[in-house]
Amino acid sequence: MKLLLINDAPMPSDWIRRRLESENNLVAVSTDWQTGWTMAHESHYDVVVLAIQLSDVDQNSLPTFVQTDNRDIPLLLLVSPDTPSNKAWALESGADDCVGYTVDGRELSARLQALYRRRAGYPTRLAILRVDDLEVNLIGRTVYRAGQRIDLLPREYYLLAFLMQNQGRVVSKREILDNVWASHESTRPNTVEVYINYLRRKIDQPPAPKLIHTVIGMGYLIRSLNQKP
Incomplete structure (x- = not known):
């Protein structure tokens, strides 16, 4: 897969990039979501991964960012703090999937594969x-x-x-x-x-x-x- 990792959180994301690249994915990285979403519009990606620190995010602005017209690109949010209410809010805002920032690398890969398979009705017919x-x-x-x-x-x-x-x-x-x-x-x-x-x-x-x-x-x-x- 070709993935876009947007890290808008004050937390290291190298482990995420290394994990994804170790499974033969191509990973582009942006350190802020405005630049990242511009990249998503200008190039093709299979899935966008957005890491956010919810205490530092304007929760009124994120839905506009998530619910963009470019919704043919699946979006997975990595949220911190990792709480049920934060995950629910992210999904309600329009994300296709949401996990905590400390998610196990294998689970993260599996969720990305699932989003990839579901993209545009991929299974069987277009796979x-x-x-x-x-x-x-x-x-x-x-x-x-x-x-x-x-x-x-x-x-x-x-x-x-x-x-x-x-x-x-x-x-x-x-x-x-x-x-x-x-x-x-x-x-x-x-x-x-x-x-x-x-x-x-x-x-x-x-x-x-x-x-x-x-x-x-x-x-x-x-x-x-x-x-x-």
């Missing part, structure tokens, strides 16, 4: 993407071509998933960077080209027909063999 004999399972994070499993590194997987979600459409390098790389990561100009080549070696290995195409001066796309250029 598996196919282009000809190439199949990507977005929940299981598995890739098969012609029935043979292909093992990808996390970044390769997210790049392929983004191409598959936009199959038949040319996506620019800028779009790829915004959606596959977290905002805090430094990237070289040829980073996208490098990873496209990595993918081609695994996905389009001869004699398999080529599915990943370069459109000079525009970007890349993945398309069916039956689809006209």
